[in-house]
Amino acid sequence: MDEPKQERAVKTRDGILHAAAEVFDECGFSGASISKIMNRAGVTQGGMYFHFKSKRGLAMAVMASQQDFVDPPKRSEGLQALIDLTFHLARELQRNVLFRASVRLAVEQGEFGVRSDTAYQEWVDHFLKHLRVARELGELLPDVDEAEFAMTLVGAYTGTQLYSNIASERKDLPRRVSLLWRFTLPAVATPEARERLRIHPGKSGLPV
Amino acid sequence: MDEPKQERAVKTRDGILHAAAEVFDECGFSGASISKIMNRAGVTQGGMYFHFKSKRGLAMAVMASQQDFVDPPKRSEGLQALIDLTFHLARELQRNVLFRASVRLAVEQGEFGVRSDTAYQEWVDHFLKHLRVARELGELLPDVDEAEFAMTLVGAYTGTQLYSNIASERKDLPRRVSLLWRFTLPAVATPEARERLRIHPGKSGLPV
DSSP: OOHHHHHHHHHHHHHHHHHHHHHHHHHHHHHOOHHHHHHHHTOOHHHHHHHOSSHHHHHHHHHHGGGGGOOOOOOOOHHHHHHHHHHHHHHHHHHOHHHHHHHHHHHTGGGGTOOOOHHHHHHHHHHHHHHHHHHHTTOBOTTOOHHHHHHHHHHHHHHHHHHHHHHHTTTTHHHHHHHHHHHHHHHHBOHHHHHHOOOSGGGSSSOO | OOHHHHHHHHHHHHHHHHHHHHHHHHHHHHHOOHHHHHHHHTOOHHHHHHHOSSHHHHHHHHHHGGGGGOOOOOOOOHHHHHHHHHHHHHHHHHHOHHHHHHHHHHHTGGGGTOOOOHHHHHHHHHHHHHHHHHHHTTOBOTTOOHHHHHHHHHHHHHHHHHHHHHHHTTTTHHHHHHHHHHTTHHHHBOHHHHHHOOOSGGGSSSOO
16 A cells, blocks of 8 residues: 555645745745755655756745735626735735745746746736626727736736735735725726625625 | 055945846846956955955945936926936936846845835935926926825836836836836826826926
8 A cells, every 4th residue: 555655745845945935035045955945845855856856846835836825715797806906916926935935036047047938928818807807797998908908907906015025924915905905996896896896805806 | 646546446335336237237246246346346355355345345335326317307397207217217228237237136136135225215305306396397287295106106117127127228218117007196296287298208398
């Protein structure tokens, strides 16, 4: 029976990933080291090497987990779903070190010789899906290009969470996300949709 | 006469700062080293030590130069001046390595143990000045809080230039800045002001 062995291997891998996320979140890619991560995870060199061959491999695995945090409880659709998603991500950034690390690595990826906007592009695609539903629901103003807005929002959101991180360790992020919507919705949503949409974290479809 | 000596010292210091900016822009703080910067600048250890005692001191000096790039040609006021400033900064990011490095260091400052939103806050204050003039000129909608918009715009702009950097090495930054205005102005400016404002890089008050 291999089951218990496999289970243990999965557990070890998860433990290493979590430790790596903590170290990347605190120190960035360059400041992190395999030995720091091994110590944090409490694994031997052999255990580490069985799962990950390099710091770069670890960083890629942490970054690849980014899209696991995408889905908030599905209680809304169209623009409200997109708004709820941005608040959901704000809370994940506050409490989930794996997500925080993956975002930091994506932002600072020049650091480890990767140069790809894949992580950004995945968010654009995800936002775009909600905007297409919003279009079908008649929530968008006629002159809005969904792809342009998705791209703009991903860029704006990235900087918003960075600034919030440095200003308050992301404590004020929900308020800043709320402001981002307050200053973009009039360009995007019909007056009828805006009347209905909830852009305050406490008032969105999600628990605070 | 000390003049020539002083002149030479200023020139050496400028040369070191420029070399440091190039290295920080390429490698980030952690990836940079004093010896790399010395080689790039073509100075001796003694020359370096006379001006800067540490990599951290160099990074602080590069960051402190950030606000030197603020002022575009003064051809406009109020909202148009703020819009022109954002296009001016986009061009400075494209062509000025010292500004690029200072922005990268400000974004990644966790890397070198500084944690302060001073760089962001200075931009907020700067943006706010233009927004106060815009208020006096009657360009802003009555329900707009200038401080909230300044903070939101600084965050959004930070992410916009990061995303543009990774997607196109900032070649598409002017277009993205233009989109940022297209998606925020309706929440901020009166219809009359919007009619007048130029939010395309080629059509603003500045040369492209």
